Amino acid sequence: MKMVILMKLSIIKTISLFNNVSDSTLQQLTLASKHMMYKKNSLILSYDNSLNNFIHITEGIVKLCKVSLDGDDIIMDVLHSKQCYGESIILNSDSEQAYMAYSVTDIKVITIPIYLMRVLVANDHQLAINVLHSVIDKLSLQKNYIEHLSIQSCTQHIGCFFLRLMNYEDEKTTKLIKIPYGKHLIAKKIGCKPETFSRSLLKLYKIAGLRVSNLNVYIENPLMLSSYVCNKCSKTFPCHLNID
Amino acid sequence: MKMVILMKLSIIKTISLFNNVSDSTLQQLTLASKHMMYKKNSLILSYDNSLNNFIHITEGIVKLCKVSLDGDDIIMDVLHSKQCYGESIILNSDSEQAYMAYSVTDIKVITIPIYLMRVLVANDHQLAINVLHSVIDKLSLQKNYIEHLSIQSCTQHIGCFFLRLMNYEDEKTTKLIKIPYGKHLIAKKIGCKPETFSRSLLKLYKIAGLRVSNLNVYIENPLMLSSYVCNKCSKTFPCHLNID
């Protein structure tokens, strides 16, 4: 039993949100955390659960969604490993924030009861600062996202997605990248229809020699791609966004 | 001189971000704050200034912008009285976050050096919590905004804007509202061209009897409007957003 707790502790310690927090905080987090594995396409958090749990992705990819009145599901976010969800409900468990979470690949996650997070943030100043940091980062990413939404065409969005993926996969600008999840989901995340996504890939081939086969993408001319994608943006290539 | 400081203090105390912070914090905020008035269409913060100042709008309307590579300006946000800008740079003075701020109407604002905010947040737990609260609220508003962006048509956006304005102006659903700033700016904020904005107003007239004359808007059938606007959203009327 002790072994399990030590292992949990060592994992909790690797989460940047918990850097430099007090030993007491670490201990409580460790004891209350649940470490779970799920198969691809499982329901991780239902509407209700998402209001009561903070979640950290240790491995794999998770999508957050809502269901619209006419039944379609809306992709709110796609989380990769080392990302988390639930800061927003620490101070304010607003039902507007209730999402559903599904695994997109096989995953490992850690969940922590939100009431505990609430207590700890109220008492551990360092934890509060860390959470603040994390939320501010998300806010910045979202602002960039909104900026992109209002400026870029669909084709530019997709190019942008690949450019960031390139950045993310390798510090040097790789020409060969791997799509992390299905095109259907990418299209939804970007906010267009799968058909439009397909056609955009064709355009990107003409523009920058971007070739897709299966889940592999080869970009012949990354500079050309970035000049097409980023020409209307306020920032210069490479975009310093991670996957958001 | 003492009178001025007392007045400043009393104003600082009304800002919800500073609720329940320590007396020492209040005192430092009061001494370091600058209370300014600007005429309509003035530059409030340049790119550089916006990285060094936290700003709170006491009265009037302010717009935050960036300039894109091809010279257009991009509206990042429109702030109303009691709103503030600068939490994002308290922990991370990232140049991506540098915006320019212009007054849209005559305004009164308070600025506080960001380095002071940084020190105070690091030491005053209550202040850190308040800032966290504020940032989380903004994050939620942005998530809703993104949801709307990806779901609604331009006409729906505009209808949504008016519905929220109705909510904001009066607790009861008023039928008569006043546009707070020029249509040009609304269009940019919503993310469409002025021409499209114009045409959308016509559609809204046909749908819900929405009439615009000058800066006055009369909505004959608010329920009809909300059913048109909100049919694809995950939330029901009335939308609990304030102006964001």
Added chain:
DNA sequence: CGAAACCTTGACAATGTTCAATCACTGTGG
């Protein structure tokens, strides 16, 4: 009154969506 800024309108181009048909890939059971 008249200039400048703002708003509206029209015709057309560009972009994205819808719907239907087809193709390709995957996994299952015979």
Added chain:
DNA sequence: CCACAGTGATTGAACATTGTCAAGGTTTCG
């Protein structure tokens, strides 16, 4: 191992929405 169903991806044609450009109308304010 193959046939088959089911899912996901692509393509085409018609359609809807939004953007662009140009012209003309309105409001505001000196």
